Amino acid sequence: MTGTLENADWPTFGWMDDIRPSLAGAMADGRPAVLATLFKVEGSAPRGPGAQMLFTPGSHDSIGASGYFSGDCIEGDVAGHAAQVLADGKPRRLHYGTGSPWIDIRLRCGGALFVMLERIAPGSTGATELLRHARERRPCLWDSDGHSAMVREDAGPLLTFTEEPLRIVRRYDPPRRLIVSGGDPGALAAAQLGAMARFETILVRPQGPEAPPPFPVSQYLRCAPAEALETLGIDRWTAYLGATHEDEHDLGGCLAALRGGAGYTGMIGAKSRAPGRLAVLEALGATPGELARLHLSPGIAGLGKSPWEVATGIMAEIMQALNPASERA
Template identity: 75%
Template sequence: MTGAIENGDWPVFGWVDDIRPALAEAVAAGKQATLATLYKVAGSAPRGPGAQMLFTREPNGDIAATGYFSGDCIEGDVASHAAQVLDDGQPRTLHYGNGSPWIDIRLRCGGALFVMVERIEPDEEAVHDLLRHARERRSCIWNSDGLTRAVSEGAGPLLGVREDPVHLARRYDPPRRLIVSGGDPGALAAAQLGALGQFETILVRPQGPQQPAPFAVSQYLREAPAAAIARLGVDRWTAYLGATHEDEHDLGGCLAALRGGAGYVGMIGAKSRARGRLAALEALGATKDELSRLHLSPGIVGLGKSPWEVATGIIAEIMQALNPARERA
């Protein structure tokens, strides 16, 4: 069987960091999949331990890939091993770079990468538990020795590893989510960049047009931001950006997001409005701790004032705030 990666000349599959949506598609289609986990890195590497790729076989025999490890140094070879694991079900541990048995595969950055590849069945209880935790927005730990898998509740480091033989405990957090309220060019730019950045993006536009947004988002809602947040719920993996420029909506949305424990809360507006907005939120009952977590005039200073420049700075700030490496769990 071929291990050629589908559309390998244009590896946009590497844009995806979270393999769970692709895994959910494979499960829905009744497909077996192979999960590859980067479990150890020696020296420099584009990705750290815990990075993952998912592979499925297409009807023409090619391998569909999601995720990346090295920026095209080893992905093709990992896909070949993934095809073998799909066929025989036997997990493999792969060693690339310094000390590797495959001296013809060179890593441009030096160092060494260690990968475990395992076959996933669509009816496995652990797989359904993993996807259920994602839907319910709860963290969990995927425990695997390559042959048997189980999912447990809880937090911890992104990846725990025991070797000889390899056993992985990989943490999965709820998918990153971005709620943007507003309908001007800046709000729309932020929503589109969020969607392109792999956020589960929800665009809220109170009494907005009936037709959906002209770009893909997870949901488009026409209700007040506070009402949408109350219904959706927020958590520390959720960012909220108020950009309606109407205090009735932006203040209500920010207060609901702050009280819900959102990981990032921002409100676009002139700096001259900041003092009045803080006073209004305090009058509505916001505590000093909640207000200290509010980003007024959010984003990176100095990028420019066009919608895309402003949105780029805000999305970068949100990515930093929701980065799993910042977790203290």
């Protein structure tokens, strides 16, 4: 394997911020992988500590990738080192930018990036546990010195590390999830944007068509939103958007989302309907604290009123709400 990066001319692999789906695919195929973690940043950089890439054997002696660090400054070189790690299993520590031994690799941002590479075997216990926590929607910590890794069910900062010897502890939250109820153009636009943004996207359309939606989603359910949310389970990494325009369904879904502690709960509709909807939810037992977290007529004013414009504003709100405050800087 040469370490030539697949699709380097059109690096769509950089869209995949969560390495776990690619890791699951490699393990299912019985292939090893190399996990690259950005553990320290000095100065300006496109990505912060905790950003990751995953490398797997590709086709025609190349190497496949998920994720990105610098927007095409170092990815090709990291891929070359990853190929070596795949071959010999030895972890590597890489330093790019200011003070780096590779003076021919320039970072446009002018900072310095420090990356650890570690090989993950197909039968890795740590990787198996990492993926299990993701399926069960439980946060965990990946604790690794590059030679061996363990997973602990815990929370904490996104990333901590010690330098000598190098050891990183990286937090993994459950995958971001978007549940959209409805079937009109606005609901479909929101669901498709969510899927394109790599959310685990679930479309709920009560008594909807038996045929699936015309774009990929994680699940398509034809039951009432409240029933769907009860079955799926709600957590703070879940966003719910009610867009059936029928209060029977949207209010039931919102109440279930609020009571379940969803990270974002919204309902599309005219602002003039807000007082009546709030009164109904209050009568159904919603607390003042829950109602304060409800987004009625969600989105960003001024973007426009077409389905894509409204959906773009709503997705921006959802991304901000589900992004931990400590990582918004």
